[in-house]
Amino acid sequence: MEFHEERLSNGLQIIAEKSPGVHSVALGFFVRTGARDESDEVSGVSHFLEHMAFKGTARHSADDVNRVFDEVGAKYNASTSEEVTLFYAAILPEYLPETFDLLADIIRPALRQDDFDVEKKVILEEIGMYDDQPTYTAYENLMQTHFAGHPLGRSVLGTNESIGALQCEQMRSYHRQRYAAGNIVLAVAGKFDWPDVLKLAHQHCDSWPAGGGARPRVAARPQGGLKLVTRTSSLQQHVMQMAPAPSADDARRYAADIVSVIVGDDTGSRLFWELVDPGHAETAEVAYNEFDGSGAYMAYFSCAPDQTRPNIERVGAIFDDINRIGVTDVELAQARSKVASRIVLRSERPMGRLSSLGHNWVHRNEYRRVEDDLETLRTINLADIRELLDAYPLRQLTTSTVGPLESL
Amino acid sequence: MEFHEERLSNGLQIIAEKSPGVHSVALGFFVRTGARDESDEVSGVSHFLEHMAFKGTARHSADDVNRVFDEVGAKYNASTSEEVTLFYAAILPEYLPETFDLLADIIRPALRQDDFDVEKKVILEEIGMYDDQPTYTAYENLMQTHFAGHPLGRSVLGTNESIGALQCEQMRSYHRQRYAAGNIVLAVAGKFDWPDVLKLAHQHCDSWPAGGGARPRVAARPQGGLKLVTRTSSLQQHVMQMAPAPSADDARRYAADIVSVIVGDDTGSRLFWELVDPGHAETAEVAYNEFDGSGAYMAYFSCAPDQTRPNIERVGAIFDDINRIGVTDVELAQARSKVASRIVLRSERPMGRLSSLGHNWVHRNEYRRVEDDLETLRTINLADIRELLDAYPLRQLTTSTVGPLESL
Numbered sequence: 001m002e003f004h005e006e007r008l009s010n011g012l013q014i015i016a017e018k019s020p021g022v023h024s025v026a027l028g029f030f031v032r033t034g035a036r037d038e039s040d041e042v043s044g045v046s047h048f049l050e051h052m053a054f055k056g057t058a059r060h061s062a063d064d065v066n067r068v069f070d071e072v073g074a075k076y077n078a079s080t081s082e083e084v085t086l087f088y089a090a091i092l093p094e095y096l097p098e099t100f101d102l103l104a105d106i107i108r109p110a111l112r113q114d115d116f117d118v119e120k121k122v123i124l125e126e127i128g129m130y131d132d133q134p135t136y137t138a139y140e141n142l143m144q145t146h147f148a149g150h151p152l153g154r155s156v157l158g159t160n161e162s163i164g165a166l167q168c169e170q171m172r173s174y175h176r177q178r179y180a181a182g183n184i185v186l187a188v189a190g191k192f193d194w195p196d197v198l199k200l201a202h203q204h205c206d207s208w209p210a211g212g213g214a215r216p217r218v219a220a221r222p223q224g225g226l227k228l229v230t231r232t233s234s235l236q237q238h239v240m241q242m243a244p245a246p247s248a249d250d251a252r253r254y255a256a257d258i259v260s261v262i263v264g265d266d267t268g269s270r271l272f273w274e275l276v277d278p279g280h281a282e283t284a285e286v287a288y289n290e291f292d293g294s295g296a297y298m299a300y301f302s303c304a305p306d307q308t309r310p311n312i313e314r315v316g317a318i319f320d321d322i323n324r325i326g327v328t329d330v331e332l333a334q335a336r337s338k339v340a341s342r343i344v345l346r347s348e349r350p351m352g353r354l355s356s357l358g359h360n361w362v363h364r365n366e367y368r369r370v371e372d373d374l375e376t377l378r379t380i381n382l383a384d385i386r387e388l389l390d391a392y393p394l395r396q397l398t399t400s401t402v403g404p405l406e407s408l
Numbered sequence: 409m410e411f412h413e414e415r416l417s418n419g420l421q422i423i424a425e426k427s428p429g430v431h432s433v434a435l436g437f438f439v440r441t442g443a444r445d446e447s448d449e450v451s452g453v454s455h456f457l458e459h460m461a462f463k464g465t466a467r468h469s470a471d472d473v474n475r476v477f478d479e480v481g482a483k484y485n486a487s488t489s490e491e492v493t494l495f496y497a498a499i500l501p502e503y504l505p506e507t508f509d510l511l512a513d514i515i516r517p518a519l520r521q522d523d524f525d526v527e528k529k530v531i532l533e534e535i536g537m538y539d540d541q542p543t544y545t546a547y548e549n550l551m552q553t554h555f556a557g558h559p560l561g562r563s564v565l566g567t568n569e570s571i572g573a574l575q576c577e578q579m580r581s582y583h584r585q586r587y588a589a590g591n592i593v594l595a596v597a598g599k600f601d602w603p604d605v606l607k608l609a610h611q612h613c614d615s616w617p618a619g620g621g622a623r624p625r626v627a628a629r630p631q632g633g634l635k636l637v638t639r640t641s642s643l644q645q646h647v648m649q650m651a652p653a654p655s656a657d658d659a660r661r662y663a664a665d666i667v668s669v670i671v672g673d674d675t676g677s678r679l680f681w682e683l684v685d686p687g688h689a690e691t692a693e694v695a696y697n698e699f700d701g702s703g704a705y706m707a708y709f710s711c712a713p714d715q716t717r718p719n720i721e722r723v724g725a726i727f728d729d730i731n732r733i734g735v736t737d738v739e740l741a742q743a744r745s746k747v748a749s750r751i752v753l754r755s756e757r758p759m760g761r762l763s764s765l766g767h768n769w770v771h772r773n774e775y776r777r778v779e780d781d782l783e784t785l786r787t788i789n790l791a792d793i794r795e796l797l798d799a800y801p802l803r804q805l806t807t808s809t810v811g812p813l814e815s816l
Contacts, residue, residue, distance in 0.1 A: 021429020023752045023778070070676040071742050073749025092749050268478040334479050341481025341500050344431045349756045370431070 003367055004194045006201075010210040011182030014201050015361050017189050017353065017369075025096055025190035026350035028088030029107050030358040032185070033178035035082045036151035036291075037215060042166060044158015045174050047080040048123050052171070053087060053106040054078075055115040060105055062115070068102050075351065076103075082143075082152055083292055084362055090351040093191045097200060104204035107179065116168040124164065127157050134234045134402040135300075141227040142298070142400035146242040150220040152291055181205065183212030187358040190350025217293035220244070224397035230406050236282060236302045237403030239312065243395035245288055245295035246388070248363040253290055254376050255388040256297070260288040261335040262327050263318065263394065264299060268334070270318050271301070280307055280314065286394075292363060297394060305404045312396065312408070319394035326386055336377055343373050411775055412602045414609075418618040419590030422609050423769050425597050425761065425777075433504055433598035434758035436496030437515050438766040440593070441586035443490045444559035444699075445623055452566015453574060453582050455488040456531050460579070461495060461514040462486070463523040468513055470523070476510050483759065484511075490551075490560055491700060492770055498759040501599045505608060512612035515587065524576040532572065535565050542642045542810040543708075549635040550706070550808035554650040558628040560699055589613065591620030595766035598758025625701035628652070632805035638814050644690060644710040645811030647720065651803035653696055653703040654796070656771040661698055662784050663796040664705070668696040669743040670735050671726065671802065672707060676742070678726050679709070688715055688722065694802075700771060705802060713812045720804070720816070727802035734794055744785055751781050 002018040034046050056062040069076050069089065076089035087107055091099050130136040140155055147153030158166075186205070188197050222244060246252040264271045264286020275281040284301035303311050327335075346352040347370045356373075360366050401408060410426040442454050464470040477484050477497065484497035495515055499507045538544040548563055555561030566574075594613070596605050630652060654660040672679045672694020683689040692709035711719050735743075754760040755778045764781075768774050809816060 019429065021427065022756055024749075024756060067676060071745060073746040073753075075753060090753060092745075092752055095745070095749075268475060337479060337500075337503070338481040341432075341503075344500055345481075345483060345498060345757075345759075348430055348432060348758075349753075351753075 001369055005367070006198060008181065008201060008205060010206065010208050011180070011212060012201070012205050012208060013185045013361065014197070015185065015187050015357060015367065016192065016194060016197055017357055018192060018194070019190055019350065019353065022190045022350055023092070024090055024350050025093050025188065025192045026088060026090040026354040027096075027100065027103065027186065027188045028086055028354050028358055029103065030185040030187060030362050031085040031107065031179060032083070032183045032212070032215070032362055033085055034080055035154040035156045037178060038154055040162070042170050042174055043155060043162035044123070045166060045171055046085055046178075047156050047158070048119070048163065048166065049171055049175060050078045050080045050085050050087075051119050051123065052109045052111055052115065055109060055119060056112070057105045057109050060102065065102065065106060068098060072099055074099055080156055082154070082156060084359070086358070088351075088354060090349070096192060096196065100200040101204055108208070111168060111172050111175065113168050116171065120163060120166070123157070124160060127160060127163065130157060134231060134236075134238045137229055137231075138238045138240045138400045138402045141229065141402075142240045142242055142398060145225050145227045145400060146222050146296065146398035147220050148223065148225070150218065150294075152220060152294060176209070178212070180211030181208040182210060185358060185361050187354055187361065189353040189357055215292065220294040222397060226408065227400045228405070228408060229402045230404065231402050232404050234403045237305045237308045237401060237405055238302045239300070239308060239399065239401045241299040241315070241396045241399050243297050243392075243397040245297045245392050246290070247293050247295045248290040250295065252384070252388050252391070253288070253295065255380055255384045256288040256295065256392065257339060258332065258335045258380055259322070259327070259385060259388060259394070260286045260297060261338055262331045263322060265338065270322070271315065274314055274318060275301060275311060281311055284315075290363070297392075299396070308401070308403075308405060308408065316396055319396065323389050323393040326382060326389065329382065332380070332382060332385065336380070340374055340377055343370060343377070409777055413775070414606060416589065416609060416613060418614065418616055419588070419620060420609070420613050420616060421593045421769065422605070423593065423595050423765060423775065424600065424602060424605055425765055426600060426602070427598055427758065427761065430598045430758055431500070432498055432758050433501050433596065433600045434496060434498040434762040435504075435508060435511065435594065435596045436494055436762050436766055437511065438593040438595060438770050439493040439515065439587060440491070440591045440620070440623070440770055441493055442488055443562040443564045445586060446562055448570070450574060450578050450582055451563060451570035452531070453579055454493055454586075455564050455566070456527070456571065456574065457579055457583060458486045458488045458493050458495075459527050459531065460517045460519055460523065463517060463527060464520070465513045465516060465518050468510065473510065473514055476506060480507055482507055488564055490562070490564060492767070494766070496759075496762060498757070504600060504604065508608040509612055516616070519576060519580050519583065521576050524579065528571060528574070531565070532568060535568060535571065538565060542639060542644075542646045545637055545639075546646045546648045546808045546810045549637065549810075550648045550650055550806060553633045553635045553808060554630050554704065554806035555628050556631065556633070558626065558702075560628060560702060584617070586620070588619030589616040590618060593766055593769050595762055595769065597761040597765055623700065628702040630805060633807075634816065635808045636813070636816060637810045638812065639810050640812050642811045645713045645716045645809060645813055646710045647708070647716060647807065647809045649707040649723070649804045649807050651705050651801075651805040653705045653800050654698070655701050655703045656698040658703065660792070660796050660799070661696070661703065663788055663792045664696040664703065664800065665747060666740065666743045666788055667730070667735070667793060667796060667802070668694045668705060669746055670739045671730060673746065678730070679723065682722055682726060683709060683719060689719055692719075692723075698771070705800075707804070716809070716811075716813060716816065724804055727804065731797050731801040734790060734797065737790065740788070740790060740793065744788070748782055748785055751778060751785070
């Protein structure tokens with residue numbers, strides 16, 4: 001492994017990890033902007049803007065964008081979360097120049113009024129489609145309730161109202177502000193020559209406007225609560241619960257990840273054996289989500305409506321037991337194996353490695369090799385788990401549910 | 409790259425490709441058996457048997473199987489096609505011994521009557537579920553019509569009748585016959601020590617019964633035809649068409665693959681630009697499928713019912729044009745880039761490499777490095793495409809369709 005780091009004079013951060021033995025290269029622009037950086041008036045603009053990147057630029061028509069990616073055989077996509085908008089592609093190294101050119105170009109899209117109007121309809125359809133999914137509604141309500149009054153409670157897609165009222169000029173202004181070079185991390189992973197990457201970055205990104213900086217990191221103070229939506233078209237009851245956990249810059253995040261695997265991995269976890277395997281629930285999982293300045297455990301299960309109450313109690317009993325007694329040596333060892341396997345399997349392709357590389361930098365300005373993560377994982381012991389659970393116990397603080405039930 | 413090859417005295421073939429720089433290992437047992445090796449009485453037994461592998465053995469209960477795979481963080485699965493039943497897992501190298509033990513054990517399952525009866529219900533449900541999918545019905549009918557009277561026309565899942573009537577003793581007999589060691593290829597890819605692999609193979613596979621051998625490779629003589637199923641619950645009309653193409657051991661398969669990409673890749677192909685982009689069809693693709701002793705081009709499109717006839721004509725016109733005039737230099741160059749990218753990106757993980765490694769051996773007793781495939785690809789020229797199209801023109805020989813239409 002060979003790691004390189006550089007900052008252009010406008011503030012664009014470039015990080016690159018060269019891997020021996022791989023045959024492709026992945027590159028991604030991680031823009032430090034997402035739903036949490038929006039205001040009520042422009043709710044959903046980050047995600048809408050991500051779509052607009054594929055609608056053309058001054059130099060590339062929308063057709064060009066797809067054609068060029070296609071001709072070089074790129075695997076490419078984009079995504080928007082509460083905190084990051086990401087544009088990425090994986091290709092053979094010989095296509096790096098044209099792919100870099102295109103990817104750098106599309107994140108400064110033309111934002112033409114016509115394209116904006118057409119794409120607005122697509123976004124509204126997407127919102128309508130997601131609104132039909134009980135798990136989407138449950139997640140939206142969970143985040144809104146848990147992070148009430150905090151930017152993390154904002155919706156990534158926005159609403160029919162906010163998107164319907166959004167003006168193209170508002171998007172242009174948001175873009176000017178949030179896509180400043182200092183807000184962007186370019187990550188490269190796989191097979192490449194560092195001087196070439198640097199040259200391409202100068203060529204295509206030197207002209208980007210400077211500016212940007214850290215977002216305010218006000219800690220969330222979740223008060224909890226219940227949000228219930230009765231939807232008889234859903235046969236199952238969907239239940240999501242959330243509680244505070246370590247934030248993205250907290251070293252205890254590794255222990256939180258381990259605990260989430262022990263309690264709620266999709267197979268072989270406590271929830272699996274006590275809810276799914278006996279047939280009490282269709283699915284039951286716990287995940288650990290890290291954000292800037294905040295973190296959350298998120299539990300989810302779906303089941304026959306009449307099993308909802310008993311399952312909430314079962315989950316509560318499992319949480320209590322772990323908070324009180326902790327986890328066993330055997331559980332810890334198994335969870336370490338699982339997590340280690342996932343880290344390694346995920347990182348084998350430049351495309352997978354890119355994600356860790358970029359997110360580590362975006363959240364922590366930190367470079368960590370796969371070996372560093374594996375080493376940290378190896379050192380997590382029962383005392384670390386104990387310390388985590390004392391500071392951040394598993395709880396059913398905030399509940400969001402969608403399904404046939406009229407009350408819980 | 410380092411390649412190893414060995415045959416146990418019972419006939420089990422072992423092949424292994426060691427890759428520098430990867431951190432995991434993938435292993436798979438490729439059993440040379442599938443739907444084409446069945447008789448009417450046991451239609452679907454190969455796929456049913458694949459399921460039974462996860463129902464336990466003399467040494468592992470069904471719960472054990474899932475638990476052990478889960479504890480080592482394995483990515484594992486199995487699949488059944490017309491020609492191959494595959495069981496595979498990818499893991500960290502330190503878990504090779506227990507994963508090898510388990511994978512080798514489950515392909516000699518207990519085949520208990522109780523488990524058989526329970527799993528039969530699961531298979532019948534699976535058949536029912538697939539029968540609801542227009543594309544599944546269209547594919548089944550396409551293969552049956554195109555390969556009428558030839559073993560490749562057999563259904564992988566079987567039918568309600570064949571599975572309903574199947575006896576556990578018939579499955580045991582099929583297993584004895586088809587899972588003989590000489591019919592199995594063990595492939596290993598990624599990070600491993602060859603002496604360890606060999607020792608594990610001796611330990612776990614030496615006791616397997618010898619026997620097995622090549623299946624009869626009678627060439628198919630497709631006569632073509634039309635099979636139409638009217639299904640008003642489907643809003644779209646689904647159309648599949650098939651014509652002969654080079655077989656798995658024919659060097660022209662590379663040219664056939666290139667032609668299928670130029671004509672019918674899911675983006676940027678002739679079908680894409682003439683059917684999908686203008687909105688005449690929802691989806692339109694051509695694939696090249698290789699089998700032992702036979703091969704096929706398969707075209708598929710779905711569209712509004714009233715566009716069916718015009719689309720069949722559009723596809724016919726594209727085929728005629730390519731058969732007559734061939735493809736352009738630019739098309740050939742672009743298709744080469746696409747295929748090269750896919751080969752490389754797919755092969756970067758041991759899991760992806762395993763598939764090429766095993767299928768090359770199963771079809772051709774041949775080892776090819778990624779570089780060999782890339783080199784062959786580079787040499788394909790317009791004359792090769794011409795020769796292919798003269799021997800195997802694109803045709804609409806056999807047609808299968810499912811949708812609202814009552815006639816074509």
